Amino acid sequence: MSEARAPTLAQDHFSALQNARAEVNRVIVDKPEVVDFAFTALLAGGHLLIEDLPGVGKTTLAHAMSITLGGNWQRVQFTNDMLPADIVGVSVFKRDDSSFEFRPGPVFANVVLADEINRATPRTQSALLEAMAEGQVTVDGQTHPLPQPFFVIATQNPLDLAGTYPLPDSQLDRFLLRTRIGYPSAAEERRLLTEPDRRTFLADMQPCLDPDTVLALIDQASRLHVSEPVLDYIQALIAATRSHAAIRVGLSPRAGLALIRTARAHAFLNQDSFCAPESVKTVFPGLAAHRLQVQPESGLGSQEIIDEILTSTAIP
Amino acid sequence: MNLTSPASAVYWTLIALTITASPHLMAMPPWLGGLFLVMVAWRWLAASRSWSAPPTALRLFISLILLILVFVASGGHWSRRAATTLLCMMMAAKLMEMFQPRDLRLVAALCFFMMTAQFLFNERLVYLFYLGLGAWTATMALVSIQRLESTPLQQPDRPWQGKLIDQSRQAAGMLVLALPVAALLFVLFPRLAQPLWGLPQQSMDGRTGLSDELTAGSIANLFLDDRPAFRVEFPDGQPPPVDARYWRGPVLTELDGSTWRRSQFADASSPLPEARVGSEFEHRIQLEPHERRWLFALDHPRSGPEDSRLTTTRELLARNPITALTQYDAWSVNAPFGPQTLPASARAYYLALPEGRNPRTRDFANELRQSFPDDDAGLAAHVLEWFREEPFRYSLATAPLGRHNADEFLFDLRDGYCEYYASAFAILMRAANIPSRVVLGYMGGDWQEGGQYLLVRQSDAHAWTELWIDDAGWVRVDPTAAVSPERIDYGARGAIREPRHALDNEWLRNLRNRLDRAQHTWNRWILGFDAARQQRMLERLGLPRGTHTTLAVIMVIALALVTLALALLLWRRDRQPPRSAAERAWRMLLSRLGRRGMVKKPGETPREFAHRIQTDLAAGNNEFRQLAELYSRVHYGPPHAELAQDFIDTARRFKP
Numbered sequence: 001m002s003e004a005r006a007p008t009l010a011q012d013h014f015s016a017l018q019n020a021r022a023e024v025n026r027v028i029v030d031k032p033e034v035v036d037f038a039f040t041a042l043l044a045g046g047h048l049l050i051e052d053l054p055g056v057g058k059t060t061l062a063h064a065m066s067i068t069l070g071g072n073w074q075r076v077q078f079t080n081d082m083l084p085a086d087i088v089g090v091s092v093f094k095r096d097d098s099s100f101e102f103r104p105g106p107v108f109a110n111v112v113l114a115d116e117i118n119r120a121t122p123r124t125q126s127a128l129l130e131a132m133a134e135g136q137v138t139v140d141g142q143t144h145p146l147p148q149p150f151f152v153i154a155t156q157n158p159l160d161l162a163g164t165y166p167l168p169d170s171q172l173d174r175f176l177l178r179t180r181i182g183y184p185s186a187a188e189e190r191r192l193l194t195e196p197d198r199r200t201f202l203a204d205m206q207p208c209l210d211p212d213t214v215l216a217l218i219d220q221a222s223r224l225h226v227s228e229p230v231l232d233y234i235q236a237l238i239a240a241t242r243s244h245a246a247i248r249v250g251l252s253p254r255a256g257l258a259l260i261r262t263a264r265a266h267a268f269l270n271q272d273s274f275c276a277p278e279s280v281k282t283v284f285p286g287l288a289a290h291r292l293q294v295q296p297e298s299g300l301g302s303q304e305i306i307d308e309i310l311t312s313t314a315i316p
Numbered sequence: 317m318n319l320t321s322p323a324s325a326v327y328w329t330l331i332a333l334t335i336t337a338s339p340h341l342m343a344m345p346p347w348l349g350g351l352f353l354v355m356v357a358w359r360w361l362a363a364s365r366s367w368s369a370p371p372t373a374l375r376l377f378i379s380l381i382l383l384i385l386v387f388v389a390s391g392g393h394w395s396r397r398a399a400t401t402l403l404c405m406m407m408a409a410k411l412m413e414m415f416q417p418r419d420l421r422l423v424a425a426l427c428f429f430m431m432t433a434q435f436l437f438n439e440r441l442v443y444l445f446y447l448g449l450g451a452w453t454a455t456m457a458l459v460s461i462q463r464l465e466s467t468p469l470q471q472p473d474r475p476w477q478g479k480l481i482d483q484s485r486q487a488a489g490m491l492v493l494a495l496p497v498a499a500l501l502f503v504l505f506p507r508l509a510q511p512l513w514g515l516p517q518q519s520m521d522g523r524t525g526l527s528d529e530l531t532a533g534s535i536a537n538l539f540l541d542d543r544p545a546f547r548v549e550f551p552d553g554q555p556p557p558v559d560a561r562y563w564r565g566p567v568l569t570e571l572d573g574s575t576w577r578r579s580q581f582a583d584a585s586s587p588l589p590e591a592r593v594g595s596e597f598e599h600r601i602q603l604e605p606h607e608r609r610w611l612f613a614l615d616h617p618r619s620g621p622e623d624s625r626l627t628t629t630r631e632l633l634a635r636n637p638i639t640a641l642t643q644y645d646a647w648s649v650n651a652p653f654g655p656q657t658l659p660a661s662a663r664a665y666y667l668a669l670p671e672g673r674n675p676r677t678r679d680f681a682n683e684l685r686q687s688f689p690d691d692d693a694g695l696a697a698h699v700l701e702w703f704r705e706e707p708f709r710y711s712l713a714t715a716p717l718g719r720h721n722a723d724e725f726l727f728d729l730r731d732g733y734c735e736y737y738a739s740a741f742a743i744l745m746r747a748a749n750i751p752s753r754v755v756l757g758y759m760g761g762d763w764q765e766g767g768q769y770l771l772v773r774q775s776d777a778h779a780w781t782e783l784w785i786d787d788a789g790w791v792r793v794d795p796t797a798a799v800s801p802e803r804i805d806y807g808a809r810g811a812i813r814e815p816r817h818a819l820d821n822e823w824l825r826n827l828r829n830r831l832d833r834a835q836h837t838w839n840r841w842i843l844g845f846d847a848a849r850q851q852r853m854l855e856r857l858g859l860p861r862g863t864h865t866t867l868a869v870i871m872v873i874a875l876a877l878v879t880l881a882l883a884l885l886l887w888r889r890d891r892q893p894p895r896s897a898a899e900r901a902w903r904m905l906l907s908r909l910g911r912r913g914m915v916k917k918p919g920e921t922p923r924e925f926a927h928r929i930q931t932d933l934a935a936g937n938n939e940f941r942q943l944a945e946l947y948s949r950v951h952y953g954p955p956h957a958e959l960a961q962d963f964i965d966t967a968r969r970f971k972p
Contacts, residue, residue: 225953225954227951227952227953227954228895229895229899229951229952230952273949273953273954274949274952274953274954275952276921276923276948276952277921277952278921278923278924281919281921310919311917311918311919312918312919313918313919314918314919315918315919315920315921315922316895
């Protein structure tokens with residue numbers, strides 16, 4: 001640990017974070033890298049998109065995260081008849097004093113689980129995405145700040161395409177990281193089958209953090225040292241996505257900023273006193289895959305292209 | 317003295333100049349060489365004290381003086397040495413106006429020319445080190461001049477840029493890049509069948525070899541000289557037996573007082589002997605320059621290279637004195653030439669003795685003659701037996717002999733080196749009415765197992781006699797063999813056990829043999845690569861055999877290809893210079909591991925690499941993982957000078 005975190009308060013925050021991580025790992029079996037991704041997105045001040053089949057634990061993850069963070073949490077099940085007001089809230093006329101009163105929607109929470117986001121119409125989706133981007137909601141000309149920290153975990157079912165509105169590429173950019181959960185290993189699946197329901201674990205969970213601590217942690221993570229070689233590496237990676245033959249549109253400067261932020265958060269989470277290239281390498285696929293637009297005729301998937309970029313880009 | 321300061325360009329130029337001029341300095345008179353060094357020292361002081369250039373008039377005056385001194389030193393005799401002396405002294409004069417980068421660059425570039433000039437005199441292997449050192453220092457000078465000029469543009473955020481080690485690496489790197497081009501030029505540059513400077517010239521710088529006279533001590537002096545005289549290779553890889561290793565040189569036929577001389581008319585060539593007797597030896601000889609025309613060959617030479625001839629006394633003579641390493645093939649027969657007749661005039665010539673000398677020898681000869689009235693061979697054999705039985709000693713003693721030299725040696729001194737025996741024996745034989753002559757040459761040689769060649773040194777010099785025996789012809793008789801059979805079996809150094817000089821010991825002799833093998837390889841493959849070998853090599857490569865023009869075209873094309881390849885290589889290698897000393901140490905560590913087959917992939921982080929090669933390293937070697945961890949912290953973490961130094965030290969000590 002570096003001297004920068006010498007104050008005991010920071011130490012306490014940090015150990016609280018590690019406790020929270022351990023707690024979530026206890027509930028979500030055998031997926032430490034997914035849990036790490038969730039915490040990384042949180043510490044980087046971004047949002048997480050989980051793209052996977054139903055029943056692999058997306059909701060459980062979001063739920064466990066929200067409990068352990070200690071704030072309030074909301075779950076929104078997206079459907080195609082949903083309106084933006086169902087997300088952000090609505091102004092209601094109050095008869096007693098002839099005024100409008102704002103009834104906040106489910107987005108007003110520290111942790112929002114947006115389930116099956118691709119089932120809603122683009123209009124409704126963009127209401128949420130705008131809230132994620134701005135950190136505030138404007139209804140009837142009135143601006144309402146969202147609570148801090150504000151962390152959205154959205155899920156999306158990639159296979160069930162009938163009657164869905166897949167998020168447009170430009171909107172995917174709002175999510176800092178996109179990940180999959182995947183099936184558990186045979187041994188872990190057996191544990192899952194024999195042990196009591198995960199929900200009982202959730203019931204037992206104690207909040208390890210509180211919103212203020214999370215804000216402090218985000219602030220600490222953002223001040224982690226990033227050296228020249230790592231900046232060079234990040235630039236080289238971004239340049240590689242722009243010059244790659246199979247990629248139509250490479251990463252934007254905003255994605256570059258996001259990459260630094262995420263790498264810092266990842267390094268911070270893993271108790272590094274500086275941002276090592278390993279952190280960049282680890283978060284890069286989750287950060288880049290949904291931001292790249294692949295040439296369809298190349299026959300390559302974005303994951304393959306990213307792997308190729310990671311192996312060919314020299315680490316300074 | 318700071319070799320990276322702005323004045324370093326001057327320092328490096330002076331270092332390069334001194335190194336490249338050193339062989340020339342050693343060859344010129346000491347006072348002139350000293351003057352050169354004084355000029356260098358003055359320029360060094362001027363650089364460190366920031367003196368300015370002397371006025372033009374003074375510079376002109378000193379230059380003129382130097383010019384006159386060179387003229388005086390050469391004695392008005394214009395030679396290659398005089399030319400290089402002039403070059404050196406004019407370079408020294410140039411130092412007085414060497415105050416601009418332009419002049420510095422000129423001097424540094426001329427250093428390369430100075431080295432080329434040295435190869436007009438000597439092409440021995442040791443000069444390869446001179447060439448390497450000279451080229452490197454001259455390149456260092458050019459690099460520092462370049463840096464001097466680009467100082468304002470230097471980037472302050474690269475503090476390591478001025479380091480000596482980087483500068484030397486840069487210079488060495490440039491030379492390494494030049495190597496392929498040099499190799500190509502060596503192989504393909506059109507070669508002349510004749511040397512460019514074919515003038516007979518003193519190339520031995522005052523060293524002595526075998527002469528064409530025989531006096532007391534003339535061979536014994538050579539006994540101390542271990543320089544190679546020539547090297548011999550045999551087609552079947554087997555040297556002739558030890559007692560047949562007589563290498564024939566000049567034949568001395570005239571006794572002038574007490575000195576044996578070669579006939580003035582000996583250069584006339586003779587037809588080849590018709591009858592072939594005995595078996596024929598083919599051998600290839602690499603002869604060191606000796607300023608004379610003899611081509612040494614195994615006794616008795618039958619024919620030599622194309623432009624040589626065999627004289628009436630069976631000497632093999634080249635057309636011109638041997639001033640450079642020469643390689644030739646010779647054929648010899650191991651038996652005396654077939655029976656011939658000796659004309660009466662020749663018989664008288666080979667019996668001639670100066671009047672009024674050596675009375676006791678003449679009396680002894682008459683006695684012998686009476687015991688063996690018609691048996692020349694028996695008489696000679698009897699004398700050899702007499703040598704063996706009487707207390708004759710074979711040693712390096714070189715007592716001066718007087719007027720009756722044979723008398724003094726045969727009856728009083730009885731102690732001496734081969735020339736005493738050969739001379740006295742030949743005189744005795746002539747007195748006994750047997751035609752005789754003295755042959756000079758070398759006897760023996762060290763077989764170099766590693767190089768498969770026979771090394772004959774100056775210390776193997778020898779003298780023996782030949783007698784005319786009717787029905788047999790000229791028969792070789794070596795009186796030294798009768799006195800000291802060891803001389804034949806173990807060579808001169810084996811026969812005389814006393815150490816010859818302070819540096820004469822087993823270990824040094826072995827080292828010398830080893831070095832000679834390297835020299836032999838160098839002679840054979842580098843110096844021996846002549847026009848004919850060049851043609852043969854091109855034919856083997858399937859290239860058209862042709863004129864110099866064809867060769868030049870091939871060379872230009874090949875050079876263009878090599879240059880292109882080098883340019884591509886440089887372009888590919890154009891990677892970022894290291895940001896810090898730690899990164900340099902890490903890269904060196906990686907290249908060390910890379911040489912052992914552990915290559916870091918580009919997309920691997922230090923920790924990942926250490927993790928991957930863990931199994932390749934020695935068992936339980938956790939050291940490299942710790943190193944990689946330390947490097948990660950130093951390189952990617954916040955600046956930490958102590959940690960960085962710690963890493964550099966550990967990396968240096970690390971043994972994969």
